[in-house]
Each structure stands twice: as C-alpha cells, then as structure tokens.
Amino acid sequence: MLKYIPSLTDIVLEEIPHRVTLAVEVSNCQGNCPGCHSPFLREDIGEELTPARIDFLIEDNYGVNCFLFLGEGKDRQALLSLARHIRKAHPSLEIALYTGRDSVEPEYDTLFDYIKVGPYIQSLGPLNEPTTNQRLFYHGKDITPTFWRKK
Ligand code: SF4
Structure with missing residues (x-):
C-alpha cells in the first residue's frame, strides 16, 4: 500500500520542466537524507493512494499533463502498479517520480517518463x-x- 498526504496534493509548475504537474506527497519515506526537509514524510501517515483515488485527483484537476509521485514510500510493487494504472487509464499524462535513492531499477525506466534521483543534501x-x-x-x-538556466 502507498500512502499520501491529501492536504499537500497540489498542481506544481517548477518540479517538472514545461509540464503542468499534479503532485502527491508520498509518506513512509525510506530515505535518510542529511538535512531532510520533510521529516514527517518518514512517518506512516496519510491515506491510501488507490487507482480510484488517482482517477479522482486527475479528473478533479483537469488540464494537468503530468502526474508526480513525490517519494516512493515503502511498497515498491504498489508504486509500480499505480504507475501502470496511470499509463493505461490516462495515456495522455506523463508520469514522474522523485526518489531519494541514487539509482533505480531498469524497470522504472519503462514506467516513469521523469525520474529524479539522489538524496537531498542540504x-x-x-x-x-x-x-x-x-x-x-x-x-x-x-x-x-534545465533548472539552472532559469536562475
Ligand atoms: S527523500 Fe530524503 S528529504 Fe525527502 S522525505 Fe525522504 S529522507 Fe526526507
């Protein structure tokens, strides 16, 4: 099961270049970044992120063209299954993942269009x-x- 923080779900413009992105904050982070900016995301909090919930969020935020998982949580199969669902049910959307790991398995490359890797080091x-x-x-x-040219 993957959990997210409903109150923090938002449309973001900075995280993925040139995309209008619907971002969900995933809890149960397994990372240990020095200077972690969101320690509460390491806790088992929030609500289950289900395919039906994702469908609702996308329909409720008409016009987005990317869906971003901010974090992987601790259930990798659930994450990959949700990514497959988005690909099938919402083929016009791109899918993005922010992970604190240094690298991800090759399988991720087929499921996510965008992948951010690396722990946050203050x-x-x-x-x-x-x-x-x-x-x-x-x-x-x-x-x-791409991010640096904006500065
Ligand atoms: S990925 Fe790192 S910075 Fe982000 S919530 Fe997890 S430990 Fe904190």
Whole structure:
C-alpha cells in the first residue's frame, strides 16, 4: 500500500520542466537524507493512494499533463502498479517520480517518463542549484541543467 498526504496534493509548475504537474506527497519515506526537509514524510501517515483515488485527483484537476509521485514510500510493487494504472487509464499524462535513492531499477525506466534521483543534501542544495548532487532524467537523458538556466 502507498500512502499520501491529501492536504499537500497540489498542481506544481517548477518540479517538472514545461509540464503542468499534479503532485502527491508520498509518506513512509525510506530515505535518510542529511538535512531532510520533510521529516514527517518518514512517518506512516496519510491515506491510501488507490487507482480510484488517482482517477479522482486527475479528473478533479483537469488540464494537468503530468502526474508526480513525490517519494516512493515503502511498497515498491504498489508504486509500480499505480504507475501502470496511470499509463493505461490516462495515456495522455506523463508520469514522474522523485526518489531519494541514487539509482533505480531498469524497470522504472519503462514506467516513469521523469525520474529524479539522489538524496537531498542540504550543503549541496536542491535540483535548481548547480552544486546539487540530484539529477532529473527524462527517458534516460539528464535534463538537470534545465533548472539552472532559469536562475
Ligand atoms: S527523500 Fe530524503 S528529504 Fe525527502 S522525505 Fe525522504 S529522507 Fe526526507
């Protein structure tokens, strides 16, 4: 089961370049980032993110063209299953994942259009800092510098 924080669900414009993205904050984070910016996301809180809930969220936010999982939670099969659902039920949407891991399994590349990898390290900064250790890939291509040109 994957859980998310309903009150934090939002449309975001910065996280994925050139996309209107519906983002859900996933709890039960298994990461241990130094300087974690959202420690509450390590807790077992929130509500279950089901296919039906995702359908509702997408229909309730007409016009979005990307769905972003902010975190992986602790149930990998549930995450991958939800990504497959979005691909099948909402083929016009792209799918994105922010993970705190340094790398992901090859299977992820077939399910997610965008994958951000790397733990958050406060001294190196987030994705929009050229010093960052984090990387955003689009179909395997590193597009992290896109964020730097905006600064
Ligand atoms: S990925 Fe890292 S920064 Fe994000 S919630 Fe988990 S531990 Fe915190």
